Amino acid sequence: MAPLFLWNFFHYLCSNLEMTPLAIVWEEDSMRVQGIVGAALLACSFTAYAGTAEVSWKDVDSYTDIRPADGLRDRYQKKVMDKLTEHFQELAAKLPEDQKLEITVTDVDLTGRVEPTFGRSSSNYVRIVREIDFPRMEFDYRLMSNSGEAVKEGQAHVKNMGFNYDSLASRMRRDDLYFEKQMLTQWFEETFVNQPDE
Known part of the structure; x- marks a missing residue:
């Protein structure tokens, strides 16, 4: 040997x-x-260097739609925020190690609409999804270097108008925030990854 x-x-x-x-x-x-x-x-x-993300959620109760069809509102909001925070962190891991992405979320409008069932279901409310019920988010972002300088910053108003409605059921069974995450991934790639050479 x-x-x-x-x-x-x-x-x-x-x-x-x-x-x-x-x-x-x-x-x-x-x-x-x-x-x-x-x-x-x-x-x-x-080994690819991994950046980090710091996500804050501002005035959550004023968001357009981050409400549950059933269950406790606070618990549902925390679940959504935790999952989207985790996704931001996964995206930021594609950045250089010495960079940090700071996100302040100011509005969320989840896929679909919560509507009353009028007794047609065991639940009082259900989230209905139509083709016009695409997800939207608004947030401020700032990409920071390890020296504390802002490399890039701005306000993002993102929406996923082209989400595949036909695959909705199968996608959301696996991940009920699939289209929101898809939307954020597209924004991240367009903003930080697929940039034209200077």
């Missing part, structure tokens, strides 16, 4: 270069071992 120190050296080198070591099949022949180590060093994949 190849000497253990070769693996330790390889792992140390990759770690210090912010790389992820790939699996290596060691060979008995020392020359082949050296060749494999050299190739593996070239094949090390660089």
Whole structure:
């Protein structure tokens, strides 16, 4: 078997270069071992740096629509805010490590509308979704460097008018905020990722 120190050296080198070591099949022949180590060093994949996000929710009770069809309002609002905060954080992880995305949400209008059932269901209210009931959000954003300077900032008024109504049922069974997250992902990519070269 190849000497253990070769693996330790390889792992140390990759770690210090912010790389992820790939699996290596060691060979008995020392020359082949050296060749494999050299190739593996070239094949090390660089670990992507991860930015962070800080999300605040302003005047939640004044939002256009963040109300439950049933259950406690406060609990539902917290669930929605927690899920969307987590999604913002997942998006921010695509940013450089030394950057932080600050978000202040000022309005939310979820997919669909909560309407009374008039006794046609065991629940008093149900969320009805029509093609015109697309989600919307408004928020202020600021991308900060580690030196405390604003790299980019602005106000976002986003909406997902083109959400696939035909796939609504299957999508929302898996994630009841699917279209809201899709909308935020598109905004993030257009604002921070798919930028023309200067």
